[in-house]
Amino acid sequence: MSLDAKAYSCNGRSAWEENARTENEGYQWIISKSDKGFVRSGGIICGVVLSNTVIDFSHAYLAKNGYSGNKSAYVAAIQRTLSCLGYSPGAADGIFGSMTERAVKAFQAGKGLSSDGIVGKDTYYCLSIARY
Structure with missing residues (x-):
């Protein structure tokens, strides 16, 4: 391999x-x-x-608003990355709230992804390679 x-x-x-x-x-x-x-x-x-x-990619999605299985470290990393890329997810507090959901939707729309606000495999892969 x-x-x-x-x-x-x-x-x-x-x-x-x-x-x-x-x-x-x-x-x-x-x-x-x-x-x-x-x-x-x-x-x-x-x-x-x-x-x-x-x-890791072991789950169908990583984070979404209202999901009780959100890992705060993952959400904070998503928030810091979105902020770095010029989106406004709010504070990097590890809580996936409405501001983070809006920022995810805006990022998804900008990348041609389904703008559902759910950070799944495609979205977090795109976050890992996103450029200004």
Whole structure:
């Protein structure tokens, strides 16, 4: 299995690539180089890093307004990333409220995704590679 990691700065202007032996090694390399990025095995994305938080793809969606299973670290990472990209999710408090939902919908619309306000696999992958 071939793993590679790709990292982006917050402004999306810089990107680095490196081969990794393990997923965790790839995530740690991204964290050491940048704000966000992803680890890929062949053509399949294993998971992403947003604001130094490793987010795996084991669930259908990561976060949404009113979901009791939201992980506050994931939501705070999403909020910091949205803020970095020029959206207004409110404070990076780890609570997925109406301001965060509006910011997610605006981001999704700008990327041609379904603007449902739910941070699923496509949305958080796009967050990991988003540029200004």
